[in-house]
Amino acid sequence: MTKKIRMGMVGGGSGALIGAVHRTAANITGDIDLVAGAFSSDADASRAFGVELGLAADRAYGTFAEMFAREAELPPHERIQCVSIVTPNDSHADVACAALSAGVHVICDKPIAGHLEDALRVARAVDQSGLLFGLTHPYVGHPLVIEARERIAAGEIGEVRRVAVSYLQDWLSRAEDTKASKQALWRSDPARSGEAGAFADIGTHAFNLVEFTTGLSITEVAAELRTVVAGRTLDDDGAAMFHLANGASGLLSASQVCSGALNALRIEIYGDAGSIFWAQEAPNAMTIKYRGQPDQVLRPGTNAGYLSEPAIAACRTPGGHPKGYLEAFANLYAGFARAVRDYPAHGDTGCASVADGVAGMRFIRAALLSSRNESAWTRLDGGDN
Numbered sequence: 001m002t003k004k005i006r007m008g009m010v011g012g013g014s015g016a017l018i019g020a021v022h023r024t025a026a027n028i029t030g031d032i033d034l035v036a037g038a039f040s041s042d043a044d045a046s047r048a049f050g051v052e053l054g055l056a057a058d059r060a061y062g063t064f065a066e067m068f069a070r071e072a073e074l075p076p077h078e079r080i081q082c083v084s085i086v087t088p089n090d091s092h093a094d095v096a097c098a099a100l101s102a103g104v105h106v107i108c109d110k111p112i113a114g115h116l117e118d119a120l121r122v123a124r125a126v127d128q129s130g131l132l133f134g135l136t137h138p139y140v141g142h143p144l145v146i147e148a149r150e151r152i153a154a155g156e157i158g159e160v161r162r163v164a165v166s167y168l169q170d171w172l173s174r175a176e177d178t179k180a181s182k183q184a185l186w187r188s189d190p191a192r193s194g195e196a197g198a199f200a201d202i203g204t205h206a207f208n209l210v211e212f213t214t215g216l217s218i219t220e221v222a223a224e225l226r227t228v229v230a231g232r233t234l235d236d237d238g239a240a241m242f243h244l245a246n247g248a249s250g251l252l253s254a255s256q257v258c259s260g261a262l263n264a265l266r267i268e269i270y271g272d273a274g275s276i277f278w279a280q281e282a283p284n285a286m287t288i289k290y291r292g293q294p295d296q297v298l299r300p301g302t303n304a305g306y307l308s309e310p311a312i313a314a315c316r317t318p319g320g321h322p323k324g325y326l327e328a329f330a331n332l333y334a335g336f337a338r339a340v341r342d343y344p345a346h347g348d349t350g351c352a353s354v355a356d357g358v359a360g361m362r363f364i365r366a367a368l369l370s371s372r373n374e375s376a377w378t379r380l381d382g383g384d385n
């Protein structure tokens, strides 16, 4: 039997939001064992939580620095091969750089860092180490999102002309929401979230979804970022017009103050021959429309022979069995585990790359600069960002 990939985790302690999702996603692959971790900024809580998860007590560490140092002393066939980073944004870069200099591959949650400069530091460390880096934008793990990318690349909707993408939530709609959970507290704090609020937290998902599906880079933005709820310093609502590398136009909205919106990520991509619509709250349907013809609705499934090979490969069950967020997340882990197993044969982790992470930070920086400059068009590769 093939041995599983040995993974460590940083963050994701008791009461954390996304750490448990990563552990579940890694489990779904059947290819990854969580064998070590530093789960909390409190060393005692970290050790206790690791033991609660069933780790050997001597591999439930107090800090990530201790974990990387002690793991390196273990024989190569025992030490962790990769680490999953699920801490708040401000520590991603430090943890990633520590992992890479300890010879450990990295799978990291988004955004890649709090600030563009830290993202560039991670990119240099990935480059110097030659190790794997995957960024988890889980929505691109959905079979039908993969299908959208495949069909657009094959020219099925023609040349992309316009994209409308929005990611709307309501959990920060009121002033009291800012202090209602630790997740809200750090996301509203520039020292922990980084240079942006909602645009960093969910705007980067929308950005990544556009670039993933169209295969085109966003080159410039004209943005308005707002702080709607009094008492906050970071944006909780905003919109950016953008241009893609082929000259197409788009509009990206990201807001956490839209009452009644749960996790409303939706994308519409219009080409000169047809269009595609997908919404993550109903991820098992993708609509393709052609002028003068009835809508086509595509469904995911291992037996959906009309889908592309990569989309079918992202399904675990036949059609009619709903596929969801956790399975999309697991598809990222499956790709990452394959790349770790094959390393250095190929660098394709199936996740967003370090370059994608840097692009997401350039998008945030350009949107902030534009917003401060009366929504002037601002290039993502501009000299000032």
Ligand SMILES: NC(=O)c1ccc[n+]([C@@H]2O[C@H](COP(=O)([O-])OP(=O)(O)OC[C@H]3O[C@@H](n4cnc5c(N)ncnc54)[C@H](O)[C@@H]3O)[C@@H](O)[C@H]2O)c1
Pocket (backbone or CB within 6 Å): 010, 011, 012, 013, 014, 015, 016, 017, 018, 019, 038, 039, 040, 041, 042, 063, 064, 086, 087, 088, 089, 091, 109, 110, 111, 136, 137, 138, 182, 183, 186, 201
């Ligand atoms: N991909 C997604 O869909 C998605 C969804 C939610 C959150 N996220 C991202 O995941 C990250 C975590 O978000 P969250 O909502 O789970 O936060 P959270 O506050 O719920 O959990 C963060 C955890 O990290 C721990 N931690 C903080 N500093 C640490 C350190 N130095 N060492 C070890 N542990 C430390 C905390 O104790 C806590 O357990 C953020 O970057 C966020 O943007 C991504």
